[in-house]
Amino acid sequence: MDSFTNHRRKDKVVFVMGATGTGKSRLSIDLATRFHAEIINSDKMQVYKGLDVVTNKVTEDEQRSVPHHLLGVIEPNAEFSALDFRQVAALAVESILRRDKLPIIAGGSNSYIEALVNDEEFQFKDKYDCCFLWVDVSLPVLHSFVSDRVDQMVQAGLVEEVRNMFEPDADYTRGVRRAIGVPELDRYFRLETTVDEPTRARLLAEGIDEIKANTCKLACCQLEKIHRLGDVWEINRLDATHVFHERGKEALEAYEKLVVGPGAEIVQKFLYEDAKLTTPPIVTATTIAGAATLAAAPPPIVTATAPSPIVTATNLAAVVAGATR
Known part of the structure; x- marks a missing residue:
């Protein structure tokens, strides 16, 4: 299977933003299954161990075998600031790219995302092209949901x-x-x-x-922050309001038409806009057999001596230590 890194000129990172409850995790997982990606959680409460219901973490089944970084790995009483996120997420991005995959950073903590993208020391914007997706739902509908x-x-x-x-x-x-x-x-x-x-x-x-x-x-605070960031970044808005009005099959069809379909088109254009490809290598059910082999292979959860660590509870301390030295 061709990989997107064979055709890119600059490493690329996708961000999925939105207020709480809008479906950011669902979209990021759907995109990850299509574009051979791994997800970095940017929700400041979901980084912690425990309180899975309270923090609304995606379950193992919902993750659909997509590797997730910084999800439920920090000790409950520990402090994990935007600076900590910036350091560890930057390492996770590099790790994912070394495995020839697309990093998708998803979560509602916009201060974390801003700290990472605007970091002058790491020069994130100089290293990577960024695509920002915003899953939006009108506030009256969202509040009811x-x-x-x-x-x-x-x-x-x-x-x-x-x-x-x-x-x-x-x-x-x-x-x-x-x-x-x-x-x-x-x-x-x-x-x-x-x-x-x-x-x-x-x-x-x-x-x-x-x-x-x-x-x-x-939710209101998150939306205000996204609007402020939209004055500086080019953010692609996906209006999911109609999805929340539907139920059952109609909701699934609306989600495909209004959210994941347009989102996938935006990401596809973002990844391949500078490449002369007739058929971009999107991982779908019809992708060549090699994709199935890659998707089925377990991602390498690596020890401190390995080059490409997945950010888990067992290696986070080493990752943070390395980032702060």
Whole structure:
């Protein structure tokens, strides 16, 4: 199978941005399966171990065998700043490119993305061509969806997940405890064993409502940041609003037509615009047999002595140490 690096003039990186709940992870995985890519998570809460429901991490099944970097690898109480992300993500990009794959950086923490792209020391913009995709959903529709999604997360075990991490003297300004869904339930956990059932139900409902409100506030802040970045970067907007109005087969068709289809076209043009190719090598069901072999092969999760580390819990410390030296 031809690889995109055989035809490029400059290494290329794709970014998938958007507010919480818009489907960034889904799009990044769909693109990764088409373009022989690996994904670097840029969600500042999903980098941490634990609280998988609260932080809405993609499951192993949802990842569809696409390698993910910086997903659930940081200790829950550790600090992981935008500077830390910049250092580790830059190494992950280089590692992915050395394996002749496309780096896709996906997540809602735009401050992390900005720190990486605008880093003068690493000179990211000088090294790489960047393609920015923005999955957008109108705020009224998104707020309604976010409210329903919080209810689904509660049904999936959000309360029990947070209860298992609850500590009366916990610091909600550090680590994964900053995640929306954790501090909002503090009062409920402190009082649940000392009040009657109606009061417990009221306290829980108030905590859940606060989670919904804070998630909607986060979405607004994320959109404001994307609009500011759009004044500096060329960002390709994909309007997914109609997808959220549909259900079942109609939703899948709308997603293909309005999001993944146009997104794939943008990425294809971005990768091959400077190459004279009649048939760009996109990894699909009809790609030549070599693609299946490559896709089935497990990505190399490498030790500190190997040249191309996937950023996992077992090698993150070595990667960070190397980046800070």
